[in-house]
Amino acid sequence: MxxxxxxxxxxxxxxxxxxxxxxxxxxxxxxxxxxxxxxxxxxxxxxxxxxxxxxxxxxxxxxxxxxxxxxxxxxxxxxxxxxxxxxxxxxxxxxxxxxxxxxxxxxxxxxxxxxxxxxxxxxxxxxxxxxxxxxxxxxxxxxxxTEPMAVAWHAVRMGRVGKKRPAFVIGCGPIGLGVISMLRAAGVRTIVASDSSLHRRDLAAACGADIVVDPAITSPWDAVQDKGRPHSLTSILDLGFDAMERLRRLPHLPWWYFFRLMREMNAGPAGPVIFECVGVPGIIDQIITAAPPLSRVVVVGVCMETDHFHPAMAINKEIELRFALGYDPGEFRDTLHMLAEGKIDxxxxxxxxxxxxxxxxxxxxxxxxxxxxxxxxxxxxxxxxxx
Structure with missing residues (x-):
């Protein structure tokens, strides 16, 4: 052969x-x-x-x-x-x-x-x-x-975005485009894509991104105005004050039950889910520094070099950092059928x-x-x- x-x-x-x-x-x-x-x-x-x-x-x-x-x-x-x-x-x-x-x-x-x-x-x-x-x-x-899209599907599943939570895709190469396609298939309502290449931005829009930005001109974080989510440490502290002031007006209600319930339901304030699909040194640190607090960052891009970021910045913002690799056979099969059923183009x-x-x-x-x-x-x- x-x-x-x-x-x-x-x-x-x-x-x-x-x-x-x-x-x-x-x-x-x-x-x-x-x-x-x-x-x-x-x-x-x-x-x-x-x-x-x-x-x-x-x-x-x-x-x-x-x-x-x-x-x-x-x-x-x-x-x-x-x-x-x-x-x-x-x-x-x-x-x-x-x-x-x-x-x-x-x-x-x-x-x-x-x-x-x-x-x-x-x-x-x-x-x-x-x-x-x-x-x-x-x-x-x-x-x-099927194989590269299964990688994207695994990453999206790890992100646990939810339909109402905005998703940001940083880097619109093949894996970023796959993630955008899978986010759209999952029903995510707001997908922001960022890439310096005009051609890749056009492909991102074709794959289902709602908003596409050139990071040299527009910060992806400014592309979505979401007043219901915290945008700084100050806004998180203000949420705590506002909640306690309302709960204290109900003297017979154990206010701490409210916080326990919110934790159990995973219903507290949350930032966006961000997919790092570039894979070059410095990108993770840039995301941690610029992203809103309480963001979940899923690293999909493969960086082959040693990288650095500031843990204290991630700690102050309570950034959740995850790394995605591959897929399991079930995800591979599901991806194949999503392709065959026209859920992904x-x-x-x-x-x-x-x-x-x-x-x-x-x-x-x-x-x-x-x-x-x-x-x-x-x-x-x-x-x-x-x-």
């Missing part, structure tokens, strides 16, 4: 043996495979990513000197089964799969491990238990976005398609993210530049 193989940061399209599915595995023919930000990082910073993975307990992440077929956002069709499979679907059935397999009882990340070649190829091996049929005739190009994210011979060029283009969001790889296309 033909595949785009990266070694020491350089791509070469070459012929490889078609992989054989092992026990409990399925060989699929790749229809489309997305180029992910993790792939861009892995091409040039594989050793740093491998060291980080090792420190957190995963020892099989690719190294820079290894030859690897990248690609973990793919759709395809069933070709054949390995031993010990249930053979749930007929040959030719369109499917997607979580990009993880077991090799010699060890988990391997498909497309990010030398032991599990990914989707920048004509074929890829997946685990049958992690494979799902594509419903409702969903196009393979759109189904390939992934079309604005897809800005180009290349063949295997165009993968290196696509990586170069994506290094400057002004014009493209998600470029897909079609192993059967001859396109060198994104079409």
């Amino acid at each position: 033909r595949a785009a193989v990266v070694t020491a940061g350089e791509f070469e399209v070459t012929e490889l043996p078609t992989p054989l599915p092992g026990s409990g595995q399925v060989l699929i023919e790749v229809t489309r495979c997305g180029i992910c930000g993790s792939d861009l990082h892995a091409r040039t910073h594989a050793d740093e990513m491998a060291d980080l993975a090792l420190a957190t307990g995963y020892e099989h992440f690719m190294r820079r000197d290894q030859s690897v077929v990248l690609g973990h956002e793919f759709s395809g069709t069933v070709v054949e089964y390995g031993p010990d499979c249930h053979k749930r679907w007929k040959t030719g059935t369109p499917v997607v799969a979580l990009p993880i397999v077991r090799q010699r009882k060890q988990p391997q990340l498909v497309g990010l491990s030398s032991a599990a070649p990914g989707g920048y190829a004509e074929h890829v091996v997946v685990q049958e238990s992690m494979t799902m049929p594509i419903p409702n005739g969903l196009a393979g190009a759109h189904a390939a976005l 992934p079309a604005p994210l897809i800005t180009g398609t290349v063949g295997l011979d165009g993968v290196a060029n696509a990586f170069t283009i994506l290094a400057n993210p002004q014009w493209h969001a998600k470029i897909l790889v079609d192993p059967h296309s001859s396109a060198i530049t994104p079409l």
Whole structure:
């Protein structure tokens, strides 16, 4: 089979043996495979990513000197089964799969491990238990976005926004656009998106952002006038005074019961939910410094460098800081069905398609993210530049 193989940061399209599915595995023919930000990082910073993975307990992440077929956002069709499979679907059935397999009882990340070649190829091996049929005739190009959109869905679920609570998305690259799409699908009423790129701001509006700002001109925090939420430490203190003055007018009511009830119902004052989707040093500190008090910050952007922020500022504002990674199989399945049922439109994210011979060029283009969001790889296309 033909595949785009990266070694020491350089791509070469070459012929490889078609992989054989092992026990409990399925060989699929790749229809489309997305180029992910993790792939861009892995091409040039594989050793740093491998060291980080090792420190957190995963020892099989690719190294820079290894030859690897990248690609973990793919759709395809069933070709054949390995031993010990249930053979749930007929040959030719369109499917997607979580990009993880077991090799010699060890988990391997498909497309990010030398032991599990990914989707920048004509074929890829997946685990049958992690494979799902594509419903409702969903196009393979759109189904390939199940994986990155599942990442966004996981982040939105971690944010626990609620329909009436405003959400801010800082950074409108592919993951930020995915978060915006999922916030809209979740019914969030006010979505503010911020990015310095005009093209990305246009994509954010297409994905469902209500308000889109250029942070060089307008602060995202000034884009929504919400008088019912605290905007400073002083306003929080004033809320306490106002509440106590009202409650003390009711002499027979134990006023402390009110506060207990508010805590139990999680109904006290709250700030917005903010999704950090940039992933460069300094952004978390900027958000903590500028965001309203009682905000919940969900960090989705992957910063590969050491970063700093001021804990005292976060403490004074009672900022809640969360970090999101990946998704679970249920979230992956739910995302696939939201795509297939039309609850999410992934079309604005897809800005180009290349063949295997165009993968290196696509990586170069994506290094400057002004014009493209998600470029897909079609192993059967001859396109060198994104079409």
